[in-house]
Amino acid sequence: MADISHDQSTYRPREPVPKKKISPDPRERDDAPSKGVPKNTQKTVNKPSQPPEQRRVVTNKGPSKSSFDVSASANGSAASPPGDDRTSRHGKKAQSDAPRNPSVQSASSEQNVARSQSHSPAPTSSARSASLSQPKPKFRKPISVRDRKRRIDKTKPRRTLTHYVKSRYNFFSKQRVQAEELEPSLKSLPHKDEKLLTMANETRRLFAEEIDPLTKELAETRDPKQREQLNKKLADAIGTSILMYEAKRHAVLQYEDVMGFEYACQKDAEDGKTKEVASLEVLANEILMKAKVLDRTEIYGKANPRQGVAGQMHPRFPGDRFITNGDLIPQTRLYAICRKMPKGAHLHIHFNSNLLPNVLLDIAREQTKNMYIMSTIPLTEKNKYAFDRCEIQFSIVAKKDVADKMGDIFKDTYQPLQYMSYSRFRQRFPRKLAGLDVDEWLQKKLVFQEAETYSTLQTAAGAWEIFNARTRMMKGLFNYRSAYLEYIQACLQEFADDNIQYAEIRPNFMVTNQVMSDDGTTKINNWEIMELIINGYNEFQKGITKKDKVYQEGHGKKTLMGLKVIYCTPRSFDPEMVRESLEECLAFKKDPKFAPFIAGFDLVGEESMGKPLRAFAPVLLEFKAKCAKEGVDIPFLFHCGETTENGTSTDENLVDALVLEAKRIGHGFALAKHPHIMQAMKAQNICLEICPISNEILGLTPRVAGHTMYALLANDVHCTVSTDNGTLFRSRLSHDFYQAMVGKEDMTIHGWRQLIEWSILHSCMDKEEQEKVFEKWEEKWATEFCQWIYDYRFTLLNPEFDVKDLDKTAMTEIAYDKKLEEIEAAKAAKRKEEEELAKKKKKEARAKAEEEARLRGEVLPEEKEKKDPEIVKKEAKEQRRRDEEARKADYEAQRAARVEKHRAERIRQIIKRKKKLAAAANPQKKKGDGAAKDRSGAEHDNRPSSSSSASTSASSTTTTSTTSNISGKTTGSHSGNSEKNKLNKDPSGGGASSGGTKTTPAAATGRTTRSGGASVPATTTKKLKKVNTAASGSVPNE
Incomplete structure (x- = not known):
C-alpha cells in the first residue's frame, strides 16, 4: 500500500517553513504562560543552536502602554526596551510582515536586532539559564520618570506634539523602513530585473530627499499657514509614492512567474546551453505571442458575431467552445504553429477513435459485399425527426447469418436493428429528406454536433449517452481484418503528420470488440489483434506500403520513434471478467514478442455508470503481487476523476488510484478539489493525462478557460496533453495543444515545452528509450520548430495571413515591408x-x-457672408449698440419698479404706525372736529408728521402732514442744524421744511416735480429710512 503521508519538501518548489509542534497539553507548550507569571510580562527564549537574530520572543496578551515610535521596527512593530510590553491594540502579539519565502529576508532585520540588543544585551547561556531558573516576579517594576526621560530619542517627535502629528510622522517613518526592506528582496530574485531595481531606487530617493524632510519640518512647525503649505507639499510628494506600489506589485508578479510550472523551461531558454539555441527559442516565443494577438484581432475580430437570445450579438473570440470555433481554428496562425510543433509523447488515445471521421467512412465505402448497416427506427417521410433521432450501427456479417434478418430502413415496416446492405443503403438514401448526401449525413451522425453538445438542458450524463451511441456506430466501421490493417497504417501516419514522436494507444480487448475476417465467418482473438498492431507498426517503420497507398511519405523513422499498447477492458465487467483480462495482460507481458509493446493496464468506460475502482481492489492487488513474483512491471494507468460530482464513489476513485499506486491518471479533472490527494500524488510522482476538448464536450467545463488543468499546473502537478477520442470530436492532438494555449492568456511556448517534456518523462518507455526519444525531440524542437517560426516570422505576422502561404517560400523582410x-x-x-x-x-x-x-424666402448664412466686410462690421456694431441700449432701458425700468414698490410699502407702514400712535394718545377725542382739523392742517402744512402730536385730530393730522411733508421733502433740501434745533424744541416731534419751501400745485394735488422735470406720484418717493421718532422726525434726503 502506498505511503500517503507525504513530505512537502519533496514536491514544493521552495523549502517550507517548519511547523512548530504543538503539545496537546497547553502547559507543555513553549509559548504557554508559566504558572505564577502574570500578564503584561515578556520572556525571551534562546536556544543554543539558534543565533541571536533568530531567537523567539513570546509576548502574553495584555494592553500595551508603550509610547515608543513604531518606526523602530522594520516591520512596523516597535523594538521594545527592557520592561516594556509591546502588543497590538487587540491584545495579540505582533506578527511579522516578512514574506513566506525564506529566501526573502527583511532589509533591516539585522539593524532591528542590533537596535534591540542595544537596549537589552543578549545574556550568555549560563546567565540565561540562571535567569530562567530564578522565580519570575509577580508584577512588573514600574518605570520611573527619570528612566523614561533617558530613553527619549531626540530624532523623534516629542511627547508635547499632538497625536495627529505624531501619527503622521510615525506613518511615514514606517513607510521609509518598508522602502529600505525592498532591496534585499529584489536581490533574492532568481534573475535580475532592472525595471524593478530602478523603481526601488527612485522610491528610496523620494523618501530620503522629499518626504522625510517635509515630515520632520511639519512636526516642528506651529504656524498654521506654514503647516498648511507643508501639508500641500507633502501631499504632492506622497502622490509620487505610487512608484513603491508599482515596485511591490512587480515583485509579486516576479514571484508568481518564478513559481509557475513553465519557469524551468523559460529559465533554460534564457540561459541555455548555447546562446544560439536559447535566443532562438526566446525569439520564437515573441513571434508566437504576437501571432496570438493577430489571430484575435484579424481572424476572430473580423468574423461575423453570433446571434443569441433576444437578438443579442456575441463576438467571436479564441478560447470559445471548440465546436463553435471549429471553422476558424484551422485559419489561425497559432494552429499552424501547433501543427509544426514536435509534440513528444501522446499518452491518452483510444485506438478505435483516433482518425478524423471521413477516414473511417472512406474505408467502409470500399466494403460492398459483407458490410451492413442498421438503425433503431425507420427513416421515412412520415417521421421527419427520424434522421436526427436514429442511432446507426455498422457490422461485417456473413450472408448466411443475415438472411432472415434483412429489412429496408426506408420503409415503415422496418424493425429496429434489422440488417440492410450498405451499398444498397447508399444507392437509396433520400437526399431530399435528409437535406444532405449520404456521406455528409453519416459523418454528421458520427460526430458531436454543436446544438446537442451545448444545449442548455444538456448534462454530462446526456453527453455520455450521445458518446456511447457514436462509439457503437464507429466500432463496426473497421472491425474486420483488411480494414483493421489499413486503419493501423492510417493511424500511424496521422501520428507522424501531427509530429508525434511516441504514442501509447488504448485498444479495447473484450469479447464484443473482436475483429472479424473479411467474409464475416471467423473471429480474430486478442493475440492476433496484438500481432496485427505490432506487424503494422514494423511495416510502417520499414516503409512497406499497402494497396499502393504510400503512408510513409516523408517519414522514414524521422518522426514516430516508438509505439506501445495499454491493455484496456471495460469497468462495467464483473471482477472475475477483469481477473481474466489481467491474466491475459500478464501473459502478453511475459511473451518475448509482445513484452516490449505492453505499456500498462487500464479500466475504461463511463466512470459514473461503471463500477468504482474499489470494487476491483482485490483482483488488482492480486495482479500486482503476481507481477512482482514474475519480475515484470505493468503499471496501472487508470481512468479516474473524470467527473464534477462531489463525495460520490466516482469522486473517490482518485483515492483508490492513489492507494493502488497508479503511474498515471486519465483525466483527473476532479483532483483540484482534493488538496491532500493532490499533494500525495505529487509526492508519488503521479502524472495526469489532460484532455481539454474531451472534458469540454462531455460536460465537465463550458470552455477551456475554466478547465482545472490551469489550477493543477499552478500547483506544480505534472500534466500532459492528449486527445482521448479525436474522431468523435473532430480533433487531433494539435487542436488540444491549441486549446491549452488560448485558454490561458499568458501561456507561452515555454509552457508547451514543459508539457511535452513531462509527456516523455512519464511515458512507459524504459530509460534508454526515453533518452533516445528526448534527444530526437530536443533536436527537432530547436533546429526545426523554433527555426521554422523564425524563418516564417514575416509570413506569420502578415496581417493578411493565409494558411496556404506556409506551403510557399517564407516571406522575406523586403516582401513583408x-x-x-x-x-x-x-x-x-x-x-x-x-x-x-x-x-x-x-x-x-x-x-x-x-x-x-429659398422656398421659405430666408437668407442663408452663406449668402450673408458674401457682403462687404466693412458693411458687415458696421451692421454688427450698430446691432451691439442697439442691444446695449435695450439692455440699459430694461434695467432702468426694472429698477424704477423696485423703487416704487419700496416707497409705497414704506409710506403704508408709516401711515399705519401714526394712526396707531394718534389713537393711543387721544382715546377720548371725538371724530369730526372740523375746526381742529383745519387748524391742524394749516399749522402742520409742509412739516413732517410726529407720532407724539396730541393737539390735533389723529386722522386729519396724519394725512395732511404726511402729504405736505413729502411734497416739501421732494422739492427742497433740509438744513441739518436748523432742522435739528426745531426737532429738539418741538416736543411733539414735528418739523418744518428747510428754506421755507412752499407747496406747489403739484404737491397740493398729491404729485411732486423732480429735478429731471418728470412728474411722478408723490407716493413713489425714495424709501424713507427708519428714524427713532423720539430723536428725529425728519425724513432723510434722497
Missing part, C-alpha cells in the same frame, strides 16, 4: 474614399438646405 506598405496604402485609400463620401453627403445636404431656405 512591401506588404505592410500596400496594406497602409489600402487603408489610406479607404480613408480618403470615406472622407470624399462624407464631403459629398455634406455638400448634398447643404444644397438641400439652401433650396428649402
Whole structure:
C-alpha cells in the first residue's frame, strides 16, 4: 500500500517553513504562560543552536502602554526596551510582515536586532539559564520618570506634539523602513530585473530627499499657514509614492512567474546551453505571442458575431467552445504553429477513435459485399425527426447469418436493428429528406454536433449517452481484418503528420470488440489483434506500403520513434471478467514478442455508470503481487476523476488510484478539489493525462478557460496533453495543444515545452528509450520548430495571413515591408474614399438646405457672408449698440419698479404706525372736529408728521402732514442744524421744511416735480429710512 503521508519538501518548489509542534497539553507548550507569571510580562527564549537574530520572543496578551515610535521596527512593530510590553491594540502579539519565502529576508532585520540588543544585551547561556531558573516576579517594576526621560530619542517627535502629528510622522517613518526592506528582496530574485531595481531606487530617493524632510519640518512647525503649505507639499510628494506600489506589485508578479510550472523551461531558454539555441527559442516565443494577438484581432475580430437570445450579438473570440470555433481554428496562425510543433509523447488515445471521421467512412465505402448497416427506427417521410433521432450501427456479417434478418430502413415496416446492405443503403438514401448526401449525413451522425453538445438542458450524463451511441456506430466501421490493417497504417501516419514522436494507444480487448475476417465467418482473438498492431507498426517503420497507398511519405523513422499498447477492458465487467483480462495482460507481458509493446493496464468506460475502482481492489492487488513474483512491471494507468460530482464513489476513485499506486491518471479533472490527494500524488510522482476538448464536450467545463488543468499546473502537478477520442470530436492532438494555449492568456511556448517534456518523462518507455526519444525531440524542437517560426516570422505576422502561404517560400523582410506598405496604402485609400463620401453627403445636404431656405424666402448664412466686410462690421456694431441700449432701458425700468414698490410699502407702514400712535394718545377725542382739523392742517402744512402730536385730530393730522411733508421733502433740501434745533424744541416731534419751501400745485394735488422735470406720484418717493421718532422726525434726503 502506498505511503500517503507525504513530505512537502519533496514536491514544493521552495523549502517550507517548519511547523512548530504543538503539545496537546497547553502547559507543555513553549509559548504557554508559566504558572505564577502574570500578564503584561515578556520572556525571551534562546536556544543554543539558534543565533541571536533568530531567537523567539513570546509576548502574553495584555494592553500595551508603550509610547515608543513604531518606526523602530522594520516591520512596523516597535523594538521594545527592557520592561516594556509591546502588543497590538487587540491584545495579540505582533506578527511579522516578512514574506513566506525564506529566501526573502527583511532589509533591516539585522539593524532591528542590533537596535534591540542595544537596549537589552543578549545574556550568555549560563546567565540565561540562571535567569530562567530564578522565580519570575509577580508584577512588573514600574518605570520611573527619570528612566523614561533617558530613553527619549531626540530624532523623534516629542511627547508635547499632538497625536495627529505624531501619527503622521510615525506613518511615514514606517513607510521609509518598508522602502529600505525592498532591496534585499529584489536581490533574492532568481534573475535580475532592472525595471524593478530602478523603481526601488527612485522610491528610496523620494523618501530620503522629499518626504522625510517635509515630515520632520511639519512636526516642528506651529504656524498654521506654514503647516498648511507643508501639508500641500507633502501631499504632492506622497502622490509620487505610487512608484513603491508599482515596485511591490512587480515583485509579486516576479514571484508568481518564478513559481509557475513553465519557469524551468523559460529559465533554460534564457540561459541555455548555447546562446544560439536559447535566443532562438526566446525569439520564437515573441513571434508566437504576437501571432496570438493577430489571430484575435484579424481572424476572430473580423468574423461575423453570433446571434443569441433576444437578438443579442456575441463576438467571436479564441478560447470559445471548440465546436463553435471549429471553422476558424484551422485559419489561425497559432494552429499552424501547433501543427509544426514536435509534440513528444501522446499518452491518452483510444485506438478505435483516433482518425478524423471521413477516414473511417472512406474505408467502409470500399466494403460492398459483407458490410451492413442498421438503425433503431425507420427513416421515412412520415417521421421527419427520424434522421436526427436514429442511432446507426455498422457490422461485417456473413450472408448466411443475415438472411432472415434483412429489412429496408426506408420503409415503415422496418424493425429496429434489422440488417440492410450498405451499398444498397447508399444507392437509396433520400437526399431530399435528409437535406444532405449520404456521406455528409453519416459523418454528421458520427460526430458531436454543436446544438446537442451545448444545449442548455444538456448534462454530462446526456453527453455520455450521445458518446456511447457514436462509439457503437464507429466500432463496426473497421472491425474486420483488411480494414483493421489499413486503419493501423492510417493511424500511424496521422501520428507522424501531427509530429508525434511516441504514442501509447488504448485498444479495447473484450469479447464484443473482436475483429472479424473479411467474409464475416471467423473471429480474430486478442493475440492476433496484438500481432496485427505490432506487424503494422514494423511495416510502417520499414516503409512497406499497402494497396499502393504510400503512408510513409516523408517519414522514414524521422518522426514516430516508438509505439506501445495499454491493455484496456471495460469497468462495467464483473471482477472475475477483469481477473481474466489481467491474466491475459500478464501473459502478453511475459511473451518475448509482445513484452516490449505492453505499456500498462487500464479500466475504461463511463466512470459514473461503471463500477468504482474499489470494487476491483482485490483482483488488482492480486495482479500486482503476481507481477512482482514474475519480475515484470505493468503499471496501472487508470481512468479516474473524470467527473464534477462531489463525495460520490466516482469522486473517490482518485483515492483508490492513489492507494493502488497508479503511474498515471486519465483525466483527473476532479483532483483540484482534493488538496491532500493532490499533494500525495505529487509526492508519488503521479502524472495526469489532460484532455481539454474531451472534458469540454462531455460536460465537465463550458470552455477551456475554466478547465482545472490551469489550477493543477499552478500547483506544480505534472500534466500532459492528449486527445482521448479525436474522431468523435473532430480533433487531433494539435487542436488540444491549441486549446491549452488560448485558454490561458499568458501561456507561452515555454509552457508547451514543459508539457511535452513531462509527456516523455512519464511515458512507459524504459530509460534508454526515453533518452533516445528526448534527444530526437530536443533536436527537432530547436533546429526545426523554433527555426521554422523564425524563418516564417514575416509570413506569420502578415496581417493578411493565409494558411496556404506556409506551403510557399517564407516571406522575406523586403516582401513583408512591401506588404505592410500596400496594406497602409489600402487603408489610406479607404480613408480618403470615406472622407470624399462624407464631403459629398455634406455638400448634398447643404444644397438641400439652401433650396428649402429659398422656398421659405430666408437668407442663408452663406449668402450673408458674401457682403462687404466693412458693411458687415458696421451692421454688427450698430446691432451691439442697439442691444446695449435695450439692455440699459430694461434695467432702468426694472429698477424704477423696485423703487416704487419700496416707497409705497414704506409710506403704508408709516401711515399705519401714526394712526396707531394718534389713537393711543387721544382715546377720548371725538371724530369730526372740523375746526381742529383745519387748524391742524394749516399749522402742520409742509412739516413732517410726529407720532407724539396730541393737539390735533389723529386722522386729519396724519394725512395732511404726511402729504405736505413729502411734497416739501421732494422739492427742497433740509438744513441739518436748523432742522435739528426745531426737532429738539418741538416736543411733539414735528418739523418744518428747510428754506421755507412752499407747496406747489403739484404737491397740493398729491404729485411732486423732480429735478429731471418728470412728474411722478408723490407716493413713489425714495424709501424713507427708519428714524427713532423720539430723536428725529425728519425724513432723510434722497
